[in-house]
Every structure is written in C-alpha cells, then in structure tokens.
Amino acid sequence: MKTGFRFSTFMLWAGLIFIYAPMVILVIYSFNASRLVTVWGGWSVNWYIALLDNNQLISAVFRSLEIALYTAVAAVVLGTLAAFVLTRITRFKGRTLFGGLVTAPLVMPEVITGLSLLLLFVAMAQLLGWPAERGIVTIWIAHTTFCSSYVAVVVSARLRELDMSIEEAAMDLGARPWKVFLLITIPMIAPSLAAGGMMSFALSLDDLVLASFVSGPGSTTLPMEVFSQVRLGVKPEINAIASLILLVVSLFTFLVWFFTRRAEVRRRRAVQAAIEDAAANSGQPDPRRAGSPATVA
Amino acid sequence: MKTSKLKRYLPGGRQAVIGIPFLWLFLFFMLPFFIVLKISFAEADVAIPPYTDLVQFAEDKIDIALNLANYLLLGDDDLYFAAYFGSVKMAFISTLLCLLIGYPMAYAISVAKKETQTVLLLLIMMPTWTAILIRVYAWMGILSNNGLLNGFLQFIGVIDQPLQILNTNLAVYIGIVYSYLPFMILPLFANLVKHDQSLLEASSDLGSSRFNSFWKITVPLSKNGIIAGCMLVFIPVVGEFVIPELLGGPETLMIGKVLWQEFFNNRDWPVASALAVVMLAILIVPIVLFNRSQAKELEGRA
Structure with missing residues (x-):
C-alpha cells in the first residue's frame, strides 16, 4: 500500500517544485541591482522605479486591462448560454456541431485561430467596410471567442452537479423559464461564473499570438510589448514587470481560495445547524432533512 | 391579437x-x-x-x-515537411513526458484529503493564469550559458564548460512540459477523483498486488481523462509558437514558427493559409477525438 503512495506523493512535490522554482528565481532576480542579469549585485528596487518612466509599457498595460475586462464580461455571458444549452437543452438540430464549436477552441493552435480571424476581419472590411481598422474591438472579439469555451466548460460542470429539482419546483409553481434562470439557476452557479470570469480575464491578459494577428498599428498589448523586448534577451526591466504580473496573479489565486474556503465553511455550518435543528425538533437526527438547506447554501 | x-x-x-x-x-x-x-x-x-x-x-x-502553387510549394520544399514532422514529433514526445509526470501528480492529488485537494489544485492551476510568456522567459534566465543552472553545475564541479541548453531542442522540451503540465493534470484529476475506491479494495482483498490493481483498474477507468489530457497538450503544441521562438535555436523547426515567419516576415498570406490548412488536416483526427471525449464529459455520461 505504502510504496505506490510514496512515489506519487514524491512526484507531486517534485512537480510542484519544477513548476514554482523558475518563478521564484525570476522574482528574486528582479531585485538584482546589477544590470547583468546573471550576476548578483545586491538588492535593489531600481527596475521597478524604471518601469514608471516607461510610458509605452504603461499604456500597453492599460490597454490590456481594458480588453481583459470586456472579454471577461462577454465570455461569461456567451459561455454561460452555451453551457446552459449543452446541459439543459438535450435535443435540437445541430447539437453535435454546437458541442464541437464550443470545445474546439480549447485546443485549436493559436496561430490557426489568429490567422483565420484576421483573414475574416480583412474580408469583412472589404465587403461591409467594418472593421475599418483593427484594434481593441477585434482583439476583444478574438479573446471572447476562445475564452467563452473555457467558461462553458467550467459552468457546465457546475450545472450538471446542480439539483434540478429546485428549478423544476419553481417551474411547477408557475415561474417563467427566464425567471427561474435569473432567480434560481444564476445564484446557484454564481461561484463558477466568477471563476470563469476571472479565468477569461487572465487568459485575455496573457494572450500574445491572437493579439499579434488581429491587432492593428498603435494597439500593442502588454504581452506584445513584453515579447518584443524578450526576443532580444533577458532584461532586468522585464524581470520587474514579470514579477508584478506574478504577484497580481498569486493574489488573485489566494482570494479565490479564501472565498471558496469561506463558502465551504459556511455551508458546513449550515448543515450542522440544520442537523441540530432537526434533532431538537423531532428528538432524533434526520440527515435527509438536513440535506435540503445545504444544497441551497 | x-x-x-x-x-x-x-x-x-x-x-x-x-x-x-x-x-x-x-x-x-x-x-x-x-x-x-x-x-x-x-x-x-x-x-x-x-x-x-x-x-x-x-x-x-x-x-x-x-x-495550387502554394500547396505544390509545400510539397516541393523540404523545409515545410521537416517543420511539420518536427512539430508532430515534438508534440508527441512532450505529451508522453507530460503524461508520465502528470499522472502520478494527479493521482496523488486525487487521494489527498479534501481540504488539501483544493489548495493543491489551486497551486497547479495558478501557473495557467500567469502569462505563458513570463514562465517561458523565466527559463531563459535559468538555461542560458551563463545562467543559473550552468552556474550551479559548475559550482558543484560536475562540468567545466557551460552546457549549451538554451536555443536547443532540449530547452524547448523543458519549456513545453513546464507550460503544459497543468493541462494534463487537471482533466486527469477530474477523472481520477470520481473513481470508486471500493474496486481497489475488492481487488486487494482478492490478493492482487497494488501495481496490478492500479494497472488493471485505475488506468483503464481513467481512459477518458488520459485522452482529454493528452489532446489538450498534443494539439496546441503542434502549433506552438512562443516556446520554440524563445527557447529554441536554429535546429528547432516547428510549423507554428514557420507560419508566423511566412505571415509576418515574408507577408505571404496565401502560403501561411496553405500551411494552416495542412496543419488543420493533420490535427483533425486528434481534434475529433478530443471533442468526442469532451462531449461525453459535458453531457455527464463519461
């Protein structure tokens, strides 16, 4: 029993070290005073201060944040609709095609998606005169398309776990479908909507290839800016901006963990309270009755 | 009305x-x-x-x-064939490496306590939220000739001369496995965590060795997770551009990089399109496989 367990645990820790060591090293070296990236010259925050003077970089950061925000909103809406269709509407014409369209963007190589979207935008500009120039809107469309697939996967996983009897009960009591969706389904899947939104935000902030294809002159995003500098080799300023991004992402992750944990603790307390309640009322604990408040929470 | x-x-x-x-x-x-x-x-x-x-x-x-000239060009020039072959080979080997490293990790997470599981999953997922560019860039500093790894190896006296790792295929393998490992682990975990432990208990009661039960019960049951994980790694890696561009060298021929150069450097859009069409033709079988396993997963009948 023990040998196999030890091997997989060992692999887990080795794997985690493999994943995190390079990032830790990157952060440490961003505080290196020496301009030579590989020689340690003492601690310093010079490179962070230098970032503030880099106007080009800062405008790229804001452009990327803007696109990421729009993408997160649109991807959550589209992805949730797609997930709802896939899990709740089991029969309609073209369902297989629909499923394929939702999952294929997850794996499609970015160079193919990027090239094809650019050619679409060029063809549309020729035929319809729109988009006249490529920029934030075209990047937003590209990002929304692949992010909504990620949202659809996350949300449909949650939709499948849901107890459908609550929705059915509301329908039986005469609620219209859209009302059921807004008042019952949405609140129950809210955590996965938030998770999907954050994921889309991060994915959009992170994308280089799609943005390079569909952006126009003057709409450089942060990854494009970083890439053009990284190509020339390792630079201390890039270490600093990379560390900042890592910091933001780890903060994000910590918050996600914190909130899911709190929700879990609350849920457990609600279950506990319900069990005690039931025990006090009927004189004996009844686990079945305790189950319903837990699913609502 | x-x-x-x-x-x-x-x-x-x-x-x-x-x-x-x-x-x-x-x-x-x-x-x-x-x-x-x-x-x-x-x-x-x-x-x-x-x-x-x-x-x-x-x-x-x-x-x-x-x-048809664009397609004829692809057939004539050995460069394109070598690039397709290089990409598929690179993707195949890295998928295998990811599976070998990722499976034990996913397994360890699936048997961990619930509380620890959430933390471990977040630790695995966090890197996928961080720019791939930055994670690849971190390796550039480590693998370069006067980088940390060479410095360390020289310090402990294993080597006299710095090893050339950056700008070789080895660096590309490291970068790909590093970047795509989470995409292998997550679907594997999602599958492994659903397994019924009583099956393993039954087989061990009947005298099966631990490895035997693992090989004959756990692995076959996790088939869908293995397919999903492998496809999530294999398909995007075939078209990967960032990693070979930053970590690879002249010997690294990958189709994503060639397509990028045809498009951005040579501005030959038709040839770039032909390259994309052929790449898609190569990937269509894996994509259909992935879609099927995903459809099962999405509908909950896995």
Whole structure:
C-alpha cells in the first residue's frame, strides 16, 4: 500500500517544485541591482522605479486591462448560454456541431485561430467596410471567442452537479423559464461564473499570438510589448514587470481560495445547524432533512 | 391579437438561447476557416490585402482561378515537411513526458484529503493564469550559458564548460512540459477523483498486488481523462509558437514558427493559409477525438 503512495506523493512535490522554482528565481532576480542579469549585485528596487518612466509599457498595460475586462464580461455571458444549452437543452438540430464549436477552441493552435480571424476581419472590411481598422474591438472579439469555451466548460460542470429539482419546483409553481434562470439557476452557479470570469480575464491578459494577428498599428498589448523586448534577451526591466504580473496573479489565486474556503465553511455550518435543528425538533437526527438547506447554501 | 402574430416571427426564448452562442461561434470560429481555405488558393500580391482575388469578371465571364502553387510549394520544399514532422514529433514526445509526470501528480492529488485537494489544485492551476510568456522567459534566465543552472553545475564541479541548453531542442522540451503540465493534470484529476475506491479494495482483498490493481483498474477507468489530457497538450503544441521562438535555436523547426515567419516576415498570406490548412488536416483526427471525449464529459455520461 505504502510504496505506490510514496512515489506519487514524491512526484507531486517534485512537480510542484519544477513548476514554482523558475518563478521564484525570476522574482528574486528582479531585485538584482546589477544590470547583468546573471550576476548578483545586491538588492535593489531600481527596475521597478524604471518601469514608471516607461510610458509605452504603461499604456500597453492599460490597454490590456481594458480588453481583459470586456472579454471577461462577454465570455461569461456567451459561455454561460452555451453551457446552459449543452446541459439543459438535450435535443435540437445541430447539437453535435454546437458541442464541437464550443470545445474546439480549447485546443485549436493559436496561430490557426489568429490567422483565420484576421483573414475574416480583412474580408469583412472589404465587403461591409467594418472593421475599418483593427484594434481593441477585434482583439476583444478574438479573446471572447476562445475564452467563452473555457467558461462553458467550467459552468457546465457546475450545472450538471446542480439539483434540478429546485428549478423544476419553481417551474411547477408557475415561474417563467427566464425567471427561474435569473432567480434560481444564476445564484446557484454564481461561484463558477466568477471563476470563469476571472479565468477569461487572465487568459485575455496573457494572450500574445491572437493579439499579434488581429491587432492593428498603435494597439500593442502588454504581452506584445513584453515579447518584443524578450526576443532580444533577458532584461532586468522585464524581470520587474514579470514579477508584478506574478504577484497580481498569486493574489488573485489566494482570494479565490479564501472565498471558496469561506463558502465551504459556511455551508458546513449550515448543515450542522440544520442537523441540530432537526434533532431538537423531532428528538432524533434526520440527515435527509438536513440535506435540503445545504444544497441551497 | 397583434402581439401573438409578432411573437410568431420573433425567435422564441429557446431559439435565442441556442442562437446567440451558436451564431457567435459560427461567425468568429468556423466561418474564418473557410476564408483561410479560400485564400490558400490565392496568389500573393503586392497590394492591400496582399493576395489576389479568386473570382474575376473578365469579358462577361466569371473566371475562377484555383491556384495550387502554394500547396505544390509545400510539397516541393523540404523545409515545410521537416517543420511539420518536427512539430508532430515534438508534440508527441512532450505529451508522453507530460503524461508520465502528470499522472502520478494527479493521482496523488486525487487521494489527498479534501481540504488539501483544493489548495493543491489551486497551486497547479495558478501557473495557467500567469502569462505563458513570463514562465517561458523565466527559463531563459535559468538555461542560458551563463545562467543559473550552468552556474550551479559548475559550482558543484560536475562540468567545466557551460552546457549549451538554451536555443536547443532540449530547452524547448523543458519549456513545453513546464507550460503544459497543468493541462494534463487537471482533466486527469477530474477523472481520477470520481473513481470508486471500493474496486481497489475488492481487488486487494482478492490478493492482487497494488501495481496490478492500479494497472488493471485505475488506468483503464481513467481512459477518458488520459485522452482529454493528452489532446489538450498534443494539439496546441503542434502549433506552438512562443516556446520554440524563445527557447529554441536554429535546429528547432516547428510549423507554428514557420507560419508566423511566412505571415509576418515574408507577408505571404496565401502560403501561411496553405500551411494552416495542412496543419488543420493533420490535427483533425486528434481534434475529433478530443471533442468526442469532451462531449461525453459535458453531457455527464463519461
């Protein structure tokens, strides 16, 4: 029993070290005073201060944040609709095609998606005169398309776990479908909507290839800016901006963990309270009755 | 009743719910492929956009010229064949490495306590939220000739001369396995965590060795997770651009990089389109496999 367990645990820790060591090293070296990236010259925050003077970089950061925000909103809406269709509407014409369209963007190589979207935008500009120039809107469309697939996967996983009897009960009591969706389904899947939104935000902030294809002159995003500098080799300023991004992402992750944990603790307390309640009322604990408040929470 | 008449012509709620995501994905995901296919038959031209039209009106006749030169070029030049072969080989080996490293990790997470599981999953997922560019960039500093790894190896006296790792295929393998490992672990975990432990207990009660039960019960049951994980790694890696560009060297021939150069450096959009069409043709079987396993997963009958 023990040998196999030890091997997989060992692999887990080795794997985690493999994943995190390079990032830790990157952060440490961003505080290196020496301009030579590989020689340690003492601690310093010079490179962070230098970032503030880099106007080009800062405008790229804001452009990327803007696109990421729009993408997160649109991807959550589209992805949730797609997930709802896939899990709740089991029969309609073209369902297989629909499923394929939702999952294929997850794996499609970015160079193919990027090239094809650019050619679409060029063809549309020729035929319809729109988009006249490529920029934030075209990047937003590209990002929304692949992010909504990620949202659809996350949300449909949650939709499948849901107890459908609550929705059915509301329908039986005469609620219209859209009302059921807004008042019952949405609140129950809210955590996965938030998770999907954050994921889309991060994915959009992170994308280089799609943005390079569909952006126009003057709409450089942060990854494009970083890439053009990284190509020339390792630079201390890039270490600093990379560390900042890592910091933001780890903060994000910590918050996600914190909130899911709190929700879990609350849920457990609600279950506990319900069990005690039931025990006090009927004189004996009844686990079945305790189950319903837990699913609502 | 005016409203009911109006209602008949307006799409109902059901159609709208299906129609909105369907239209979006059709317009911005599927339709573009047909345009790529069309342009792959065009000729490069010095114009905006830089390709010729397939359909021309001349003397009251519609003239459709399908130009196969781009595909013939792909067949003629060994460079393209080598790039396709290099990409598939690179993707195959890295997928295998990811599976070998990722499976034990996913297994360890699936048997951990619930509380620890959430933390471990977040630790695995966090890197996927961080720019791939930054994670690859971190390796550039480590693997370079005067980088940390060479410095360390020289310090402990294993080597005298720095090893050339950056700008070789080895660096690309490291970068790919590093970047795609989470995409292997997550679907494997999602599958492994659903397994019924009583099956393993039963087999061990009947005298099966631990490895035997693992090989004959756990591995076959996790087939869908293995397929999903492998496809999530294999398909994008075939078209990978960032990692070979930053970590690879002259010996690294990958199709994503070639397509990028044809498009951005040579501005030959038709050849880039032809490259994309052939790449898609190579990937169509894995993509269909992935979609099937995903459809099962999405509908919950896995």
